[in-house]
Amino acid sequence: MLRHGQRRHGVATGPVVSWAVLLAACVLASCWRCSQAAVPTFDNINGATVLTVDETAATDTSLVTVAVSDPDTPITLSVNDTTVFDFDANVLKVKGALDYETQTSYSLTITATDNAAESNSVDIIINVVDKNDNDPALTLTTVDVTLDEEQTAGTAVAFVISGSDPDTNDGTTLTFSLTGADSTIFNIDPSDGDITLNTRVDIDPNTANKVYKPVVQVSDGTRSATATLTLTLTDINDNRPTCSPSIVYKTVVEETSAGSTVYTLTCSDNDSSFENNNQLTYFLNSTSFSVNGAGVVTVTSPVDYESSTSEQLLVVVADSATGGPLDTTATVEITISPTNDIDPVWGTFVPAPTANTYTQDENIAVGTSLFTMVATDADVDSGSTITYSIQSVTDGTNPVTGLFNVDSSSGEVTTLAKLDRDAGVSQYTLNLQATDGGSGTHIISQTVYLALNDVNDIAPVFQSTPLALVTIAETNAKTGSVITTVSASDGDVTAASFTYEVEAIVAGGSTTSDWAFDGTTAGQLEFATDLDLDTGDANYHILRLIVKDGGATELTGTTSLTVSISPDNEHTPTISSQPSGTVSIDENESVGTSVASVTGADSDTGDEGSLTYSITAGNTGSAFTIDASSGLISTQTVLDRETLDNYDLEITIADSGVSQKSVTTSVSISVTDANDHQPSCTSLFVVLTPPENTVTTST
Numbered sequence: 001m002l003r004h005g006q007r008r009h010g011v012a013t014g015p016v017v018s019w020a021v022l023l024a025a026c027v028l029a030s031c032w033r034c035s036q037a038a039v040p041t042f043d044n045i046n047g048a049t050v051l052t053v054d055e056t057a058a059t060d061t062s063l064v065t066v067a068v069s070d071p072d073t074p075i076t077l078s079v080n081d082t083t084v085f086d087f088d089a090n091v092l093k094v095k096g097a098l099d100y101e102t103q104t105s106y107s108l109t110i111t112a113t114d115n116a117a118e119s120n121s122v123d124i125i126i127n128v129v130d131k132n133d134n135d136p137a138l139t140l141t142t143v144d145v146t147l148d149e150e151q152t153a154g155t156a157v158a159f160v161i162s163g164s165d166p167d168t169n170d171g172t173t174l175t176f177s178l179t180g181a182d183s184t185i186f187n188i189d190p191s192d193g194d195i196t197l198n199t200r201v202d203i204d205p206n207t208a209n210k211v212y213k214p215v216v217q218v219s220d221g222t223r224s225a226t227a228t229l230t231l232t233l234t235d236i237n238d239n240r241p242t243c244s245p246s247i248v249y250k251t252v253v254e255e256t257s258a259g260s261t262v263y264t265l266t267c268s269d270n271d272s273s274f275e276n277n278n279q280l281t282y283f284l285n286s287t288s289f290s291v292n293g294a295g296v297v298t299v300t301s302p303v304d305y306e307s308s309t310s311e312q313l314l315v316v317v318a319d320s321a322t323g324g325p326l327d328t329t330a331t332v333e334i335t336i337s338p339t340n341d342i343d344p345v346w347g348t349f350v351p352a353p354t355a356n357t358y359t360q361d362e363n364i365a366v367g368t369s370l371f372t373m374v375a376t377d378a379d380v381d382s383g384s385t386i387t388y389s390i391q392s393v394t395d396g397t398n399p400v401t402g403l404f405n406v407d408s409s410s411g412e413v414t415t416l417a418k419l420d421r422d423a424g425v426s427q428y429t430l431n432l433q434a435t436d437g438g439s440g441t442h443i444i445s446q447t448v449y450l451a452l453n454d455v456n457d458i459a460p461v462f463q464s465t466p467l468a469l470v471t472i473a474e475t476n477a478k479t480g481s482v483i484t485t486v487s488a489s490d491g492d493v494t495a496a497s498f499t500y501e502v503e504a505i506v507a508g509g510s511t512t513s514d515w516a517f518d519g520t521t522a523g524q525l526e527f528a529t530d531l532d533l534d535t536g537d538a539n540y541h542i543l544r545l546i547v548k549d550g551g552a553t554e555l556t557g558t559t560s561l562t563v564s565i566s567p568d569n570e571h572t573p574t575i576s577s578q579p580s581g582t583v584s585i586d587e588n589e590s591v592g593t594s595v596a597s598v599t600g601a602d603s604d605t606g607d608e609g610s611l612t613y614s615i616t617a618g619n620t621g622s623a624f625t626i627d628a629s630s631g632l633i634s635t636q637t638v639l640d641r642e643t644l645d646n647y648d649l650e651i652t653i654a655d656s657g658v659s660q661k662s663v664t665t666s667v668s669i670s671v672t673d674a675n676d677h678q679p680s681c682t683s684l685f686v687v688l689t690p691p692e693n694t695v696t697t698s699t
């Protein structure tokens with residue numbers, strides 16, 4: 001009954017023992033009980049018993065409650081390997097770590113010993129049941145991969161990873177996946193973990209390569225393992241440099257100094273710096289300009305507008321990719337703006353001078369064109385505009401002004417005033433200038449000379465004009481006698497050859513032929529005839545003299561000369577008439593009574609022939625007076641015969657010449673008694689011819 005109960009119990013307490021094992025144990029126990037009653041017998045296990053236990057079974061997990069039949073209790077149960085299994089009373093329990101992967105089954109000898117030391121043993125088998133008790137593992141053969149950017153979707157990324165799982169059956173199906181932010185660009189094959197790109201990845205613009213760190217995970221369904229992969233996407237040189245703008249227009253002033261910046265190109269390359277993919281270099285095709293590594297275009301050698309007014313620079317911009325550079329071009333259109341950089345140069349003047357000298361007659365009309373300066377300038381625009389000027393004029397030594405004018409635009413030089421050679425300047429020095437226009441003017445200079453020809457433009461003049469009166473003594477007024485010597489001067493530089501003539505007689509009644517200039521002694525005026533005042537020639541003559549300068553166009557000067565001929569007292573007065581004998585006059589005649597008359601004559605003319613009469617002796621008591629000009633003698637007192645009855649008057653007749661000459665005579669006057677009343681004369685005036693010998697001459 002108990003056996004059945006025990007069996008039932010055994011069944012009830014050994015849930016892990018299969019019904020087949022239980023059935024076998026009952027058969028064995030019935031057999032053992034039949035043959036050997038004192039030996040413990042196993043009721044529910046026998047040599048065919050196979051138990052199973054999960055490898056994950058925890059310690060003290062019960063495997064079987066062994067039922068033993070034996071009267072000699074208590075019965076002790078033991079197992080021959082207690083490292084993993086042992087009994088708690090009659091319950092076989094797990095006491096150690098199980099691992100299917102280490103040992104899939106155990107053969108155990110279970111021994112039951114009764115109180116009488118009788119024992120019985122039975123061998124059973126415990127099969128370990130595999131469970132998913134291990135994490136999968138990743139084998140990371142290649143986890144660091146470098147790949148060029150720009151690969152197409154589907155490109156395999158050469159990670160080499162594999163998964164494994166220590167479990168034997170359960171949890172051995174592995175699945176791969178990717179996690180993490182960096183995983184988005186990948187696909188992973190869940191079964192084998194092969195990774196591909198799921199998109200084309202362009203990392204530009206980027207300054208460096210891009211690193212992705214996806215996390216790969218392998219899972220056995222319950223357990224998983226992860227690892228971080230590294231994909232470095234490297235830049236490929238897939239971008240050309242670009243310049244914005246690609247064409248620029250710049251103006252460069254010619255002669256801009258070398259080194260001046262013209263323009264800085266704005267170029268870039270969307271590639272990264274990897275392998276110098278975005279490192280730009282610049283080249284341009286000009287010798288006048290250059291570009292540096294920063295794209296700065298500068299002047300290399302100053303450009304010349306006159307050579308070229310523009311220049312097109314083709315700039316090649318290339319990256320420096322070691323794998324093969326890419327390039328682009330930019331154009332810099334340079335317009336060269338002109339400056340005034342060229343000196344003007346003199347051309348041939350119009351007319352051309354001879355040995356830098358122009359020659360003109362003096363006295364040319366004011367405004368006469370002398371010459372026209374010519375200068376040219378190779379600059380363009382305002383730089384070529386020439387302004388002409390006269391910087392200075394000298395007479396060879398000193399500055400002179402106001403003589404010349406220049407038309408600043410035409411260069412024509414004209415006279416502003418009469419040029420007078422006779423003023424002492426034979427040649428002027430003209431310092432000429434030509435100035436170009438524009439900024440930073442350039443000036444050139446040149447000297448020309450203006451030589452003046454003398455022209456006979458100044459009339460001769462008599463010196464000491466008006467000439468002084470020339471007085472010639474009458475006796476010298478004879479043919480060939482020198483009257484005076486005149487001279488003339490002439491302002492012309494060229495010496496004049498004077499000739500003199502008597503041009504006209506203004507007064508005096510002579511004729512021009514009466515006068516002559518000496519043929520050999522210039523200016524010496526002589527008489528060409530005898531002039532005699534006593535024969536009626538005038539005592540003064542006004543001559544108009546003319547002097548001729550002998551020039552090609554003869555100029556003359558005139559003056560007047562008065563020649564006075566001074567009379568000479570050549571003749572002594574003579575008595576023309578006088579009383580003959582004694583003249584009587586009554587006493588008591590009234591004062592003023594005429595008594596007698598004496599007259600004289602003189603062949604001289606003028607003062608030399610102008611006679612005056614005077615009583616020079618015998619006029620006692622100033623009884624008489626004589627009219628100085630007529631020679632009439634008259635009383636000056638009332639005569640008294642009783643006082644004085646006879647007078648002998650000395651009468652002097654004198655001329656008025658410088659060297660006065662005179663003659664004397666005497667007149668006897670008798671005072672008669674009034675009582676006689678005897679007139680002694682029939683006429684009051686008696687003209688007597690004096691005897692020759694009574695005439696006396698005084699000198």
Ligand SMILES: *[C@@H]1O[C@H](CO)[C@@H](O)[C@H](O)[C@H]1NC(C)=O
Binds near residue numbers: 081123
């Ligand atoms: C226990 O007994 C079994 C069956 O005889 C045997 O195979 C096994 O090796 C024994 N174990 C030990 C530790 O002796």
Ligand SMILES: *[C@@H]1O[C@H](CO)[C@@H](O)[C@H](O)[C@H]1NC(C)=O
Binds near residue numbers: 204205239242270
């Ligand atoms: C460079 O990259 C910028 C930013 O993505 C983009 O706008 C530009 O168009 C790119 N340039 C070229 C030439 O591809």
Ligand SMILES: *[C@@H]1O[C@H](CO)[C@@H](O)[C@H](O)[C@H]1NC(C)=O
Binds near residue numbers: 285312313
């Ligand atoms: C540079 O090259 C461009 C294009 O060929 C050309 O038009 C230009 O004249 C060149 N410039 C010089 C300075 O040679």
Ligand SMILES: CC(=O)N[C@H]1CO[C@H](CO)[C@@H](O)[C@@H]1O
Binds near residue numbers: 588674675
């Ligand atoms: C004649 C005559 O008449 N004689 C007189 C002159 O004058 C004196 C003085 O007057 C008289 O006395 C005279 O008689």
